[in-house]
Amino acid sequence: MELLLGKQVLSMDRSRVMGILNITPDSFSDGGEFLSPDKAIAQAEVMLADGADIIDVGGESTRPGADSISLQEELDRIIPVIEQINSQLDVAISVDTSKPDVMRAAVAAGAVLINDVFALRQDGAMDAAAELGVVVCLMHMQGEPRSMQVAPEYQELPRDIIDFLAGRIDACAAAGIDRNRIIVDPGFGFGKNDEHNLQILANLHQLKELRQPLLVGLSRKRMLGNLTGKAADQRVFAGIAAAVMAVAGGANIIRTHDVAATVDALKIADAVRMSEWKPGRDNE
Numbered sequence: 001m002e003l004l005l006g007k008q009v010l011s012m013d014r015s016r017v018m019g020i021l022n023i024t025p026d027s028f029s030d031g032g033e034f035l036s037p038d039k040a041i042a043q044a045e046v047m048l049a050d051g052a053d054i055i056d057v058g059g060e061s062t063r064p065g066a067d068s069i070s071l072q073e074e075l076d077r078i079i080p081v082i083e084q085i086n087s088q089l090d091v092a093i094s095v096d097t098s099k100p101d102v103m104r105a106a107v108a109a110g111a112v113l114i115n116d117v118f119a120l121r122q123d124g125a126m127d128a129a130a131e132l133g134v135v136v137c138l139m140h141m142q143g144e145p146r147s148m149q150v151a152p153e154y155q156e157l158p159r160d161i162i163d164f165l166a167g168r169i170d171a172c173a174a175a176g177i178d179r180n181r182i183i184v185d186p187g188f189g190f191g192k193n194d195e196h197n198l199q200i201l202a203n204l205h206q207l208k209e210l211r212q213p214l215l216v217g218l219s220r221k222r223m224l225g226n227l228t229g230k231a232a233d234q235r236v237f238a239g240i241a242a243a244v245m246a247v248a249g250g251a252n253i254i255r256t257h258d259v260a261a262t263v264d265a266l267k268i269a270d271a272v273r274m275s276e277w278k279p280g281r282d283n284e
Contacts, residue, residue, distance in 0.1 A: 001252075003135055003183070003213060005092035006112035010053055012213050015247050015266040018054040018094065018255040019047035020219065023077040024061045040081045041088065048091045051263035054113065055089075056255060057082055057106075058096030062117050062190070064149040064222075074102050079109050086110025094137070100128035107132045113183075117141050117190060119168045130175045137183040137215055138168045142191025152191045157199045158206050161186050165210055183253065185215040194223045201242065204249030217255035218242040219262075240265045247273065 001012040010016055023040055034040040044055050059077035060069050074097065085093055086109060094113035095106035099122065103114050112134050119138040120126040129136050140161045142152050154160045165184045172182055186207060188197050197218075207214055218224065224238040225231065236258045243254045243262055247269045256262045 001213060002180075004180070005054070005135055006110075008092050008112075010092070012252045014270050015251070016053040016253045017051060017259055017263050017266065018056050018215070018217075018253055019044075019050075019052035019259045020217075020255060020257045021047070021055055021057045021081070022061070023057065023059045023081055035077070037080050037084065041084050044081075044085050044089060044091070047259045048089055050260035052091065052259045054092045054094050054253070055085060056094040056096050056113075056115055057085070057111070058115075059102075060097065062096075062145045064145065064189075071099055071101055074099065075105055078102070079105055082106055082109040082111055098122045098125060100124035103128045103132060107134055113137065115139075115185075117145075117187070119165075120172065121168075126171065126175045126177075129172075130177050133181075135181045135183060136172070136177065137185055138165060138172070139185040139190065140164050140187040145190075149191065149193075152193060152196065154196060157196060158186065158203050161200065162207055162210065165207070165212075169210065169212065179212065183213045183215050184210055185217065185255075188216065188218050189221045189223060194226055197221075197223045201245055201249065204246060204251065208250045213252040214250055215253040215255060216243070216246040216251040218246065219254075219256040219258060236261055244269045 003010045021040060021044055023034055025035060034043050047055055057078050059074040082093055093111045094115045095111040096115045097103060098116050098118040114129055114134060115137040117139045120129055169182055186200050219239045220232045220235045224235045228238045239258060240261055244265055247266055254262055
């Protein structure tokens with residue numbers, strides 16, 4: 001399985017890392033840190049040096065309770081950064097947006113992946129993605145960011161998520177988006193409580209029936225804080241544990257704030273996953 005991201009071909013034979021670059025004042029973990037284009041580019045350089053395969057640039061927070069921003073504000077935040085990353089760094093660029101006009105502008109600036117928490121359900125988004133011809137990531141979310149954490153309910157997990165994503169894959173196919181351009185994401189923390197998140201992680205392998213590359217984002221999420229009692233910027237180790245569990249369950253791409261630590265951890269996880277070691281063999 002491979003992803004064609006612009007001029008880069010990413011094999012899914014090993015785990016890939018997507019570094020998070022939030023150009024926002026209100027993201028739950030790093031809001032305000034990279035609002036300056038210079039700081040954002042410097043952070044992108046660090047993530048690339050640390051081993052990121054993809055850099056995901058977002059200009060609108062999707063944390064629980066977040067308010068939407070205008071089209072122009074989102075464009076003003078992210079387009080200069082995407083242009084500079086594209087001109088200065090050799091890395092695949094993802095744009096984290098649900099707005100079709102932002103998708104078009106971001107791809108024109110150099111983005112090769114659209115990461116949409118609404119799974120192309122917003123007006124015009126599906127048409128834009130089909131027209132642009134880049135890879136898309138379809139995420140499951142129950143509700144919308146402002147209200148998604150108000151008593152979310154499911155009949156069966158992860159079946160409800162699998163069925164939703166299968167429907168979105170079919171909708172993409174009907175719009176002319178090839179399956180080889182689709183990534184899926186179960187959407188940890190998006191309309192899900194801690195127990196829901198744990199059920200999905202424990203049964204992540206079931207999402208492989210969709211036969212698409214699987215992206216997981218658990219970095220610094222509230223669930224990790226609830227389980228460890230740590231603040232968002234102190235959840236690195238918890239995030240690493242979750243990332244390794246996700247890869248063991250079949251995840252192909254890990255979306256993270258903490259690139260260096262995640263890259264190292266996934267090298268070990270991949271080595272174990274692909275090892276020919278058998279019990280009883282002398283492996284010293």
